[in-house]
Amino acid sequence: MKIKQNSVDISKYTTSVTWSGSSEQVSRELSFNIANNPTDSAFKSPTLVLGDIISFYEGKRLFVGIVTGRSKSTELGDVTVDSKDFMHYLIRDKYTGTFKNTNAEKITDKICKYFGIKTKKITQTKIHIKKLLADSEEAYNVIVKAYNKASIKGNKYYMPIMEGTKLSVVEKWQPSGVVLEVGNIENAEYNENSDEMVNQVAIYNEKGKKIGIIKNNQSINKYGLYQETYTKEKGVNAKKAAEKLYKGTTKEATITALGDIRAIAGRSIKIKNKATGLSGTYYITSDSHTFENGIHKMQLNIEFKKTRESI
Template identity: 45%
Template sequence: MSLNLKVEWKGNDITSTISSITWSGSAYSSARSLEFSVVNPAGDTHFKTPDIKLGDLICFYNGNDKLFHGKLTKRERKGEAGTITYTAQDYMLYLIRSKGTYKFKKKKPEQITQLICKDLKIKTKSIAKTNMKIKKLLFQDKEYYNMILAAYSKAYKKTGTSYQLIMDGDKLSVIKKGSMLNVTLDQKEGITESSYEQSTDSMVNKVAIYNSKNKRIGTVSNKNWIKAYGTYQDSVTVDSGNGKKEAENTLSGLDTSASLTAIGDIRCKAGYGIKINDVDSGLCGKFWIENDSHVFENGTHMMTLELTFKNVMETEDDDTESNASSIKSTGILNGKRVKALFTAYYPASNKMEGGYYDCKGKKLDPSKYTCAAPSSIKYGNEIQVLGTKTSRDKKVHRVNDRGGAIKVVNGVYHFDLLMKTKAQCNRFGKRTGYAIIGNGTGYKQTSASNTKADKVIKKAKSFIGEVKYVYGASSPQSGKSDCSGFTSYVFRTTAGKNIGRTALAQSQKGTKVQKKNLKKGDLVIFQGTYKAGASHVGIYAGSGKFVHCSSSGGVKVSNLNDSYYVKHWQQGRRVL
């Protein structure tokens, strides 16, 4: 396929100054990127290097077709190489890195997408229609990309149709993922390297079905997979119906991935399907591209593709689902709980991954849960992952590695989790959450749902978005309450505890607790602007969050670190 490539910087053609271009993308939570190197000959006064700055607009064309439209995010100059390397990312970056809080009722995924983009002033082009109304979606401090993804995940779980977010210029589109390209790659015509592997890492062969009241109403399973590989169970919660279709769409067999390097074809992009005929490696049939990287250099175009045998959609839960699913537990480690940043790596010999061996010279084994940790944490210590909203949550990883960038920054601990493939790492991406740094004494509990505190919090959260604030009311079940009426009702009906009717009465129950020592289920008390007495009350839910009935929104979850609640903080009370 003939190419007529052009790179524009702020509308100026700079193609003649560029020595190499790498254009790449992923089907998982990633903006497409364009990396290019500009010639920078030292001492040559006849050659004028473009004064490209971070934030400048970069466009990449093949003829009249715009392949890329984005902003400069990175600049690297190497004097000995005589080049300056720039990296630009498309506008998906703004959706991925920006967060917000929303509550949607009876909206379709396509409507939710349009509303979010309207608020962010992001243009849209083609938004896939599902015609499926979602009863309720709640998002708190969540990335906009993941909000849209969570909405379309609802449709995917219901129908099995996969979707993907892409940027077309400066406009967002949501497309049906997996459309087949008219492309066939053959070992005799351009494939230079190929491989494939299989694993059970993503297998789900049994799915439990729950209704909106958390009652189990059925299961779906693949008995042949269970017999061959053992049981890997997941669960789904449905608002209506028997949920069998959703459960069947959750079942997942062997994770089969492949990669190849071949003569480039610009049509081959992440999210699309192609045909491959490579008898030597066994890559024969239809495959879907998970990650693509196209390199243009010295008049040649080569591409590396990471492939999957199944057209699977990246999925995301809304915060309501995430809170419900976190009840499933294998136990919480005893130890120190810290804020954490989680990334992922895999065994590979390149500048990003660092090799095939850990810091003690032992071979990395992705079949075991291990991680790289800051140097302050001992080799062999156990780390439990929490709050990432991925399958890694609650998993205990053993520290066996280090890294120059693995540090504690502003109290946030960085952990790099070992995974098997680059594709798995891309799916995981970068996640924030919490970690338990184990102290070697085992687990503090065997089930996170057995305590009275968890039952109180679960009950309180069930009223989110369902109760209006009415001063003097105390009937959340009928949709009206004030703050102390809400807490009184929840403790009385869930824990059998009478904590009094007013915020003042509740501020005198139990024992006083400092903010730093709060535990789930504790009351959090706030004082008014003009008086020192208790004027507002909520229920601590962990991770700095509390559930309360607010005069500005009814029952919701708020953050203790928000300036208003910091200013008006009075005390915590332990009543359980």
């Protein structure tokens, strides 16, 4: 494990590291503690300031970002440093504009050029978007909304990620290659909720007039009404597109296991563990990897079904 402040290796001063991310608002974060002992004149710990560039390596570079926060609880306590990758600029920056007769990849290119962000691999959907409006909206959200439109039409899932200082948009839920079995799972907790349920979709035309409605009566009778709306698009079967907005109960689990850097949010994993009742392919919605005293552990929140990011 290695951490660099700008270009200087400060690994020997770090006491613990947490590297984490989510499949929604996907700016990955790195938090670490720096040993501090102001009473010992021979001990010179590094001073980190807001805006410093932080790089994190575990065999290969996993993270590059900037320091966004630092704190110290007591005079002799360690200094906690928080950093975020460069995606957080797109999450913070606001954009206003109208996109017509275009596609998600062109919208992404335009936004990145506007904010001076370089791109690496922007997945090509070639799916037509007639119109997309952004009114003082986070640039990140505009990109996600564009790819969600492509996702509904093309039945694929996408997510923006940062690769170093460059933005990529990749297909979501690709296999991580990680298989969790009895020997590497320490704990597993399971829950089910209806927080994101959709069992009725009202369909509108471009003028805002309701032209149809689809519903799951069985779900409505059991759980109550949870409605989403869909605006009809040219060349798209409105009923089929609206049906893709249906969501049932959300089944989730939290797994604590020995760490594997491939297991990150937006990817899928395989679990083979009858003791937990989990067996099959699952989708990582958030991850938190800790590195301390030479031990790497991870906590993963997983879902049982693929989902799109809600904006």
